[in-house]
Amino acid sequence: MYRPGTSLRLTMSITIIKTCLSVLCMAMSAAATAVDIAPAVTANQIALQPAPVAYLNGNPVYKLTLDVLAQMAQLDKPKTGRADILDNILSNRLLAEEARERFAEEELHASRRVAFEPDVTLDNQLSGYLRTVYRKDLEAAISKLPGGRLDALIQEQGKLEEEELNSVFGLRNRVMLDYTLNPAQQTAATHVLVLRSNFAPASNINLLSVFRRQNVQGRVEFFNRNRDFIRQQAQLYLANLYVLDWARQRFGESALRDLRRAVEEKNTVQAVMNLHGIGADTDSESRLLNQLAAEVKPKEVLAYFRNHKEEFKRIVSVKARHIRLDNEAQARQVAELARQGSNFASLAQQYSTAPDAQQGGDMGLIAHRGQLSWLEQLAYMQEPGKVSPPIRTAVAANEAAHWEIVLVEKRNEGYQDPASETVRYLASRALAQEKAIRQLASLQAQLRKSAKIEINQAALLN
Incomplete structure (x- = not known):
């Protein structure tokens, strides 16, 4: 955005x-x-x-x-x-x-x-x-x-x-x-x-x-x-x-x-x-697109949302587990065991240093609201059912680092709120781009229609 x-x-x-x-x-x-x-x-x-x-x-x-x-x-x-x-x-x-x-x-x-x-x-x-x-x-x-x-x-x-x-x-x-x-x-x-x-x-x-x-x-x-x-x-x-x-x-x-x-x-x-939004994304700064976007009415935004719902799909929540290790080499070994089919929860109970190790590294259902922690954001980035590689946590120079392995067990998808600012912005920009392209096509057709063009056909051959 x-x-x-x-x-x-x-x-x-x-x-x-x-x-x-x-x-x-x-x-x-x-x-x-x-x-x-x-x-x-x-x-x-x-x-x-x-x-x-x-x-x-x-x-x-x-x-x-x-x-x-x-x-x-x-x-x-x-x-x-x-x-x-x-x-x-x-x-x-x-x-x-x-x-x-x-x-x-x-x-x-x-x-x-x-x-x-x-x-x-x-x-x-x-x-x-x-x-x-x-x-x-x-x-x-x-x-x-x-x-x-x-x-x-x-x-x-x-x-x-x-x-x-x-x-x-x-x-x-x-x-x-x-x-x-x-x-x-x-x-x-x-x-x-x-x-x-x-x-x-x-x-x-x-x-x-x-x-x-x-x-x-x-x-x-x-x-x-x-x-x-x-x-x-x-x-x-x-x-x-x-x-x-x-x-x-x-x-x-x-x-x-x-x-x-x-x-x-x-x-x-x-x-x-x-x-006019051709060859550039809808976020490109353009006075023309800004003006057309500002003219888009709320009912047009709602209609666009209904006709393009897939564009506003979002992850609503994920259910995930994690394993925390303090040694990268060990983390790679554990991740490989998980990829080979070992039970992820059992591996967490055996190897994880996180407080939730005995619960099998269960992170629960993570809803997409408010400020997500670094680990929760990491979970949102993973494909369901696929064990992540060990990822080093971002820590200060004087802090000890550790490595996280994440498994998303389930991902729940939904749609943006049609009344949200995100939907209003994206829809109005898309509608502005569509209108700008129509205006440009109309202008080009008008210019060609009023122009006097003579072609030397022989010169087109070589």
Whole structure:
């Protein structure tokens, strides 16, 4: 059940980030990678690019967009048809335009304070898609660079001296509550060189341009003066710029812009779906779902409860026994005897150190009301008729631990009280989600009906 105030989960652990960076940096220095620059493409070559695959309200959808998104989708579902992908691209375009009118930016990107900025996520997705789809072409391009390596284009690595890092991040060993940069710090960061290359779009990569491409874990590494991490991030940024420049030269600015737009629209639509409870659980924080849930009437809650009683099933009580032992090895032996068919009550009388040993470890009928003890909670977690493994009690450092073996002999099930707050909350959220999904489906149908769509059938064939 949702509890207000639940903290946001961080998007990626530092360990995962470092692992990804390690792989990416290896990719930058190996000819087998898909990160590189292609020879310049002439204006005549760009002019010969295939005709658009469709027009939406008179505006083209480029073949590059369909090719890339179709191949990415087919990696997951090989039988996905190009026509289905094109239909999805068109639907996303219509819905994304409408969503920007209906929802504020902070609603669509609520996690941006801990996650990546939307444009950074978009850059990473776009370059990743291009590397995946055009890997061989990019490999051929990289082989024509000096030494066949992208990092050969790096002319200078910034020194990242302590003094200049202090000018941006302040002195070390400060208590940090917010890993962001104020305007003065941002200005100072623009004067700190991280990397210089002979590639024009990335001739000078400064600290600010790399810092703003981090999520919260990455920013922590910057504040901790992790110079290796900072340089790796700069190299990753350089690699992304090269991939995008390669695509721009090969396919043209208009085609690349259309692909970028389609990926952005895909992200926007996913955010809209989350706001409507699609692809997210009903506990997800959404102004739309909150508003619709608040409008649900008590009679609607009761009707939902009656029609979905199984969703509100609960354990009312359990009848259980336990065996307490002070030695883990002995506890494992006794548990094995119980699993092999020895009488549990007799084992409790023979081995248990608990006060109820002579009663065969009988815990009686444990009703689910009020505050349950640790042992009672443990009993509620066990399957009936199955001997639990020995479980160590949670005790303080200066207290002696013991091990509990539990057997639930009977479990009594019932239903939540239909007038309870739990039922009201769950039912109203579910009803709000259903209504939001209907509204979204209606909106999508309306947008498609009023749109002018022209399809180039020949472009769907390859």
